[in-house]
Amino acid sequence: TGYAGSYQDFAAGAKANLNATLKNQNASHQFLSSTGPTGCKTDGTDTKLPTTILVYRTSLDRVERVDFKTYVKDVLPNEWVSSWPGESLKAGALAVKNFGWYWALHSNRKTPSGECFDVYDHTSSQVYKPGSAKATTSAAVDATWGTRLTRSGKIFRAQYCATTTACGNWVDGDWMSQTGSRDKANAGWSYSRILQHYYTGITLGS
Template structure:
């Protein structure tokens, strides 16, 4: 990517706040969360014994947020309704097909407790009312391998956290949702955000398949969390960008059957020495969306020879 990308987002936020740069809040609750524990969901209960208000999730969440209106909250009827989930749950029901791990800290760290598929249970004494993230554990290969292909999304991606000098294996959708608001201006029109979501996903997907990078300590990774790749900040997801990711999650962008390494930058003229037809202008996507273009038309205008399926 380019340092222009981070400057684009920071500058736009600064203008909106009279020079102060906005720190992104955690994602607002998704529309599909209805306070009912349905098949395929992982659910928290406000009280022990699977009682009280329910907060239902369809995937992993690295940071629940701490205040309304941006936190993940208890939605079901009963004790605790409307309260933020973080550090407030007492029991769970895992209705997914995978083991779910509940963590003491945000970003999947600290003490944890596992709940196998289909099980109900109380959080233990270390985690009751001390829950900060949860993760659906997968059978994705460890080490340097990915379970992705040119036709199948990777389950996870290896992110080098540069300032922390460590590599995190991040659920791929969580990665995309916590990159897009740092690469696109979250108030931009829906079709621009959707075009950005596909580009961000495609770039990460490409490197999950092709990276041979290693840290100085020998750990392999797919992408940096900086503008050397794409800016990834856990807990930065926004409602508008989450909606764009969800709306385009089933869209694959390929050229000659291969996932496209989708470059993009803020300028509307030649950027970074990239060949025209291989990169997208972020401001250009905004302008085209404002002119009524769909995200698919925007992508096809910038990336030559692509197929969206």
């Protein structure tokens, strides 16, 4: 174009912060944070939620870094029925959150092309569908977001499955029945009682 002013080059597909001197106050760019996790690292710990999680979108063969709360909200309605009782949905919200949190801390998985990721977007981990959040399931996530499930002070892998028949070979005390959580909620159980019934030796705290 013959433009002689200041400019900044980006390689194809690259993401970086725009030089502050080039910032156009009228532009619609979203500036990338320089404080968030990068690469394979997480900023989460056993006492601090991760900001994001690396999701392997298997059908697209790519890894996406997803806001962690958005991830949980876009998993729960695909693992729990959104019309189920609120206490069941809250129990599910905490299980979904803990499962993702655990793998954000401990995953060493790689895609066939060598990219690191934390969770698959299907039943090998949890079913994640972007934009699938429902009002009831999101409310359950919001209501329990400040609660941690730990065992001996550590975030644990809160597994769950549809029924005892489907998952009978799993170790009791390490997984929750999804339909069982529904039935217990219908019987008046609180989400904390449901969780403590299925997961042995756990603590619910902030």
